[in-house]
Structure formats: structure tokens, C-alpha cells
Amino acid sequence: MPHPTVADIFRSMAQQRNAFGPFVLDRAAGLVRRDGEEIGLGQRGLALLDALLSADGQAVSKDDLLARAWPGQTVEEANLTVQIAALRKALGKAPSGLEWIATVPRIGYRLPHAHSSETAPRAVRPTIAVLPFESLSGDAEYQYFAEGMVEDIIVALSRFRTFAVVARNSSFVYRDRNAPIRDIANALGVRYILQGSVRRHGDRLRVAVQLIDADTDTHIWVDRFDGDISSLFDFQDRITEAVVGLVEPEIRKAEIERARRKHPDSLDAYDLYLRALPHFRGTTATVRAEAVRLLEQAAHPDPGFATGLAHAAWAYERHETFGSGLGDTERQRCLQLAETALEIGYDDPQVVAICALVFTNVGHDHQRGLAMLRDARDANxxxxxxxxxxxxxxxxxxxxxxxxxxxxxxxxxxxxxxxxxxxxxxxxxxxxxxxxxxxxxxxxxxxxxxxxxxxxxxxxxxxxxxxxxxxxxxxxxxxxxxxxxxxxxxxxxxxxxxxxxxxxxxxxxxxxxxxxxx
The missing domain is CATH 1.25.40.10 (Tetratricopeptide repeat domain)
Structure with missing residues (x-):
């Protein structure tokens, strides 16, 4: 096999600087391909991607990116935020589940090294599966009702970003299987199982629901709901609303307890966030400071963990509201954390809502805050x-x-x-x-x-x-x-x-x- 020439080596290096993951930037043609297929990017998106890729894994400042995408123009930083969000959407997620374009706090953005297989550390969220509800009345009509209700619950739970929900097609495989909960959870790769049953009593229906921690095979929450057959759809909506409203707080409590039991050396970003939550609403400066410390620490192993960044900003806001106020440096850090969280988690209603509070209480921009909160409320x-x-x-x-x-x-x-x-x-x-x-x-x-x-x-x-x-x-x-x-x-x-x-x-x-x- 012939040895590579100097020209071959430089050609290979140039190709590496043009590629990351499945993407190749063809600068001469002014386009990007994913696995050989062209993806649509506008002129500014291409300019931003070119600047990030040329940095070979190093952070590129926002000022430099603005100069590349808007040469000779003076534009607001918000324009860059919009373009980065559009570029992230076009590229999709990396194999790690995070964005290809990482936010570098207080600096700008970066891509992974073109020749590196690095994957960013990620906050591992808990996962839940909603199993088909069992119809105990043997009536096909109520089996349809039960399945429709489960689909509504899956859709509603999927709007949360603090946990992941297994798709209907995967969980419904277990419709007629009488397997132990722990075996189902292992097969689906989930930590929590939501299951239930529907029973008819004359003109009334009773729906029983239970949330189970599959690791310990224990019930976290159990409830039942009664409704009239004549208002079946209203009853279905009421159950969906009640179940979804109860599941998120119960999972949060269970996850906080799980993180509390873990050894400090094994904590990831999500664990640090969970450990901060009990301190988060503390009344003393010491307790609030501990929440800030833990949440700032969570940003280091996973700078793309939007929930952690938003809560870090919120923890600073608590100092402003319930303490003696923030100094200029702390105020800037608080607002910067919120802006970064919003850039990363713009599709997470909870992140948007928290950032809206920060922009109101620390940035004194209540019109922006109210508008963001309306959007977040409508989204979830x-x-x-x-x-x-x-x-x-x-x-x-x-x-x-x-x-x-x-x-x-x-x-x-x-x-x-x-x-x-x-x-x-x-x-x-x-x-x-x-x-x-x-x-x-x-x-x-x-x-x-x-x-x-x-x-x-x-x-x-x-x-x-x-x-x-x-x-x-x-x-x-x-x-x-x-x-x-x-x-x-x-x-x-x-x-x-x-x-x-x-x-x-x-x-x-x-x-x-x-x-x-x-």
C-alpha cells in the first residue's frame, strides 16, 4: 500500500476541518450535507456554521459570530440567538441527545472537534412508561375508552422535559402480557411505570391509577376517579388532567430522594440539580447560597442542561427577592444564566417560565416576562x-x-x-x-x-x-x-x-x- 503524500495529508486535514459527525460543509458550493444528503441552511446559518467549524472545537465569541454572519452591520445579539436556534433545529440532535452546537457560558458557542468522537456529558433524565389500562368490565367500548385515555396521558406527559416518556408503540406491546413490572421496566429501559384499570358500575365508571418505582417495585402514588358514562369525554379529560398534574411532582420527589442517597463522587448534573431543590426554597442566605453552589456546579459537567441553568438563575433571583439583593456581578451572572438557559431550552415550557420570572424580577422587564409565560402556559x-x-x-x-x-x-x-x-x-x-x-x-x-x-x-x-x-x-x-x-x-x-x-x-x-x- 503506497504511503500518503504530503498533499494527501493536507487534503485529509482539510476534509476533517470541513466535517463533524455526519455533516460535511462544502464551502465552494455553499451547502451542508448530512450523510450525503443536502440540508437547507440560509446564508447566515452557513456563515455561522463555517465560523464554528473553522474554530476546530474552540469556543467562538458572540461578537465574532455576529461579525461573520452580519459583516459590516450593527445588529442586536437577539438576532444571533434566533439564528443559532434555527441552525440547531436544522442539524438535529447529536448521538448524545444534546445539541451539536454547545453554548459556552459568558463566551459564545462551539462545535466538537471535527476529528474527535467526543460526546458531551449529559444530564440523564428519568424515564416513564404508561402501560395500557386494563378494562375489567370485558366491554370493548370501555377498552377503547381506556386506550384513548392512555394516549392522551402519554401526549400530555410528553410536554414535560424533566423526564422522558416511552412512545405508545413501545409501551402498548405489553397490552396482553402478564409480566412482572420490573421485567417490563428493564425491557423498556424506564424507571417509572404508570398503569391503571377501568371498571363499570351501572352508569358509573371507576378508573384506578398507580405510579410505580420499578427499581424498588413500590407504589409512589395511587388514586381512583369516578365519572358518569353519559359524559365520557369530559371524564377522560378530567382524568388526564389530574394524572398528569400529579405524576410530575411525585416523580420529582422520588428523584430528589434518589439523588440524596447517591455517593457525592457519583453525582452527575441532574443529581446536583435534584440535590439543590430542597435548598432552593430556603429562607436563610446560607441555604440559598448552597442552592446556587450546587446549581453552578451542575453547569460544569453539562453546560447544555437547560433546566439546571434556569434553576441556577432562579436561585440567584431568590437572593434578590428574599435576601439583601444582588450585586452587579451577581445580577449579570443571573441574567446571563437565564439567557443561556433560554437559548438551549427554548422548547421547554418550564425553562421558558423560569427565565420569564428572572427577566421580570431581576431584569425588570415584566412585559417580556408576561408574554413568555403566556407561551409557556399554552405549551404545557x-x-x-x-x-x-x-x-x-x-x-x-x-x-x-x-x-x-x-x-x-x-x-x-x-x-x-x-x-x-x-x-x-x-x-x-x-x-x-x-x-x-x-x-x-x-x-x-x-x-x-x-x-x-x-x-x-x-x-x-x-x-x-x-x-x-x-x-x-x-x-x-x-x-x-x-x-x-x-x-x-x-x-x-x-x-x-x-x-x-x-x-x-x-x-x-x-x-x-x-x-x-x-
Whole structure:
């Protein structure tokens, strides 16, 4: 076999610099091929891909990319974000399940080395399979009902990005198989199984549902629903809504416990995110700082983990809202994390909703936040986090009645959600802003009964008592608040005025009347 010539070596090197994965960039023809087939990219997409590929695995700054795609022009960075999102969509996912184009925080973007087989580390999400529900009445009509309901549940669960759902064609293989749950889970490669049954009692139907942890073969959640045969489709919709609203919080709780049991040396990005969640809603600066530390740490093994990045930004926002505020460097880091999370997770409604909150509370852009939350709510109307954030921002800066009603719907479909104490006080704040102080007292008290550490519930309760003229109870509430946050002052709440404008004055005036020092 002849030895390669110098020309052959340089030709091979040039080809490598033109290729990554199954893609080849033909610069002369101005096109990209995947496995020999041309894929459509616009002029700017080609320019961006050329710049990234030429860097041979190194990060390319946003300024350099803007100069390559818009030579001689001055354009907003948002234009680059749109083009990168379109380019990612055209390229599809890498074998690792991540984007080919990785975001490099505080710098720009990068492609893997053209001659490397590197795969980015990834946050391994839990997976769930929804098995066909069994019809215990032997009636074909209700078997169709059961299958239709399972399909609706699969579609609704697929809108979540914090776990993956096995496709219907795979899970329905087990329609008539009486195999042990653990064997089914192993065959499908899932951690959780949702199964159920349908039984007729006269003119009534009973649907029983259970969520199972396949690793331990234990029930995480069991419930049953009764409905009238005459309103079959309404009953089907109600079950789908209830099941989907309950599954996500229960899986989240189980995953947090699983991560807590793992050895620290074996933690991946997803585990670090889960470990941060119990600290995430802490009331002390120390606990909140631990959440930031864990979530920042999660960004290093997997910089493409949008959920972790969004929660890291949210953790900084908690310092702004419930602490003494953010410094300039922390504020910039918070907003940068949110922008990066949005670039990566633009198709994840929960990521969009969290970033919307950050842009409102830290960036003071509530119009952008409300618009993003409307989109997130429409994309996944059963996600408790999305709904609660949509409700909160409407109560604070949008339509109070829509916010209150959405909070109530969230409580209805997800009674076991981890953030329910926030949802309870959210209803209380809505009543406070509408001057309905007795109702505000009731809902804030219910929130404190669930979690007596939550500072927002103390603010609301104290303000409502003060506006009712119940001075002693208002002062007693402030005294309890100050045992949780001794350094808190009225000016800590006044910092939020730019976010919420006039309606927030009723909260500030109330806590001042209740005796919170200026």
C-alpha cells in the first residue's frame, strides 16, 4: 500500500476541518450535507456554521459570530440567538441527545472537534412508561375508552422535559402480557411505570391509577376517579388532567430522594440539580447560597442542561427577592444564566417560565416576562411550575383575577406539588391586592400551616392583619418574621417597586403598619 503524500495529508486535514459527525460543509458550493444528503441552511446559518467549524472545537465569541454572519452591520445579539436556534433545529440532535452546537457560558458557542468522537456529558433524565389500562368490565367500548385515555396521558406527559416518556408503540406491546413490572421496566429501559384499570358500575365508571418505582417495585402514588358514562369525554379529560398534574411532582420527589442517597463522587448534573431543590426554597442566605453552589456546579459537567441553568438563575433571583439583593456581578451572572438557559431550552415550557420570572424580577422587564409565560402556559397547561409562575406574575403585574384563578387550578390538578405553600400564599396576595383582607389572612395562614418558614406568607399575613386594624396580630406576625429574617426591613420590600408598581404599595404599607422597621 503506497504511503500518503504530503498533499494527501493536507487534503485529509482539510476534509476533517470541513466535517463533524455526519455533516460535511462544502464551502465552494455553499451547502451542508448530512450523510450525503443536502440540508437547507440560509446564508447566515452557513456563515455561522463555517465560523464554528473553522474554530476546530474552540469556543467562538458572540461578537465574532455576529461579525461573520452580519459583516459590516450593527445588529442586536437577539438576532444571533434566533439564528443559532434555527441552525440547531436544522442539524438535529447529536448521538448524545444534546445539541451539536454547545453554548459556552459568558463566551459564545462551539462545535466538537471535527476529528474527535467526543460526546458531551449529559444530564440523564428519568424515564416513564404508561402501560395500557386494563378494562375489567370485558366491554370493548370501555377498552377503547381506556386506550384513548392512555394516549392522551402519554401526549400530555410528553410536554414535560424533566423526564422522558416511552412512545405508545413501545409501551402498548405489553397490552396482553402478564409480566412482572420490573421485567417490563428493564425491557423498556424506564424507571417509572404508570398503569391503571377501568371498571363499570351501572352508569358509573371507576378508573384506578398507580405510579410505580420499578427499581424498588413500590407504589409512589395511587388514586381512583369516578365519572358518569353519559359524559365520557369530559371524564377522560378530567382524568388526564389530574394524572398528569400529579405524576410530575411525585416523580420529582422520588428523584430528589434518589439523588440524596447517591455517593457525592457519583453525582452527575441532574443529581446536583435534584440535590439543590430542597435548598432552593430556603429562607436563610446560607441555604440559598448552597442552592446556587450546587446549581453552578451542575453547569460544569453539562453546560447544555437547560433546566439546571434556569434553576441556577432562579436561585440567584431568590437572593434578590428574599435576601439583601444582588450585586452587579451577581445580577449579570443571573441574567446571563437565564439567557443561556433560554437559548438551549427554548422548547421547554418550564425553562421558558423560569427565565420569564428572572427577566421580570431581576431584569425588570415584566412585559417580556408576561408574554413568555403566556407561551409557556399554552405549551404545557399541566405543568405546576409553569402554571404557578404564570399565576404569580399575573397577580403581581398582570391580570389579578387570571392569576388567582390559575393558582386555584394549579392546586386542583397538583395537590402534591412541592411549591404548594407558595401557591397558597399567591392566592392570598391576590386577595390582598384586591382589598379582600379576610380572605388574604385565610390563604396566608394556610400557606404557613404547610411551611412556616416561607417569608412571603408572613409579609402577606402581616399586611392583611394591619389593613383590617388587627394590630396585635399584625405585630405578632412581624415578630415571627423577624425570628426567621432578623435583618429584614421595609426597604427590602421597597426594592421590588420597579417590578410591580402601584399594586405593591398595599403590601409595603401593610407591613409598615404592622411594625416592620424601615
Amino acid at each position: 397547561p399541566n405543568n405546576p411550575t409553569v402554571l404557578s409562575l404564570f399565576a404569580f406574575l399575573n397577580v403581581m403585574a398582570g391580570d389579578i383575577d387570571i392569576g388567582r384563578d390559575t393558582f386555584l387550578r394549579t392546586l386542583h390538578i397538583a395537590p402534591g406539588a412541592l411549591e404548594n405553600y407558595e401557591i397558597l400564599v399567591g392566592v392570598g396576595i391576590a386577595h390582598l391586592f384586591k382589598g379582600e383582607f379576610e380572605q388574604a389572612v385565610d390563604w396566608a395562614s394556610r400557606s404557613l400551616a404547610v411551611n412556616n418558614e416561607w417569608l412571603g406568607a408572613y409579609w402577606t399575613l402581616a399586611a392583611a392583619y394591619a389593613h383590617l386594624g388587627r394590630v396585635e396580630q399584625a405585630q405578632a406576625t412581624i415578630a415571627k418574621l423577624r425570628t426567621k429574617a432578623p435583618l429584614m426591613r421595609v426597604h427590602d420590600l421597597e426594592r421590588h417597586r420597579p417590578r410591580y408598581a402601584e399594586r405593591y404599595e398595599i403590601m409595603i404599607g401593610g407591613v409598615r403598619k404592622a411594625g416592620l422597621p424601615d
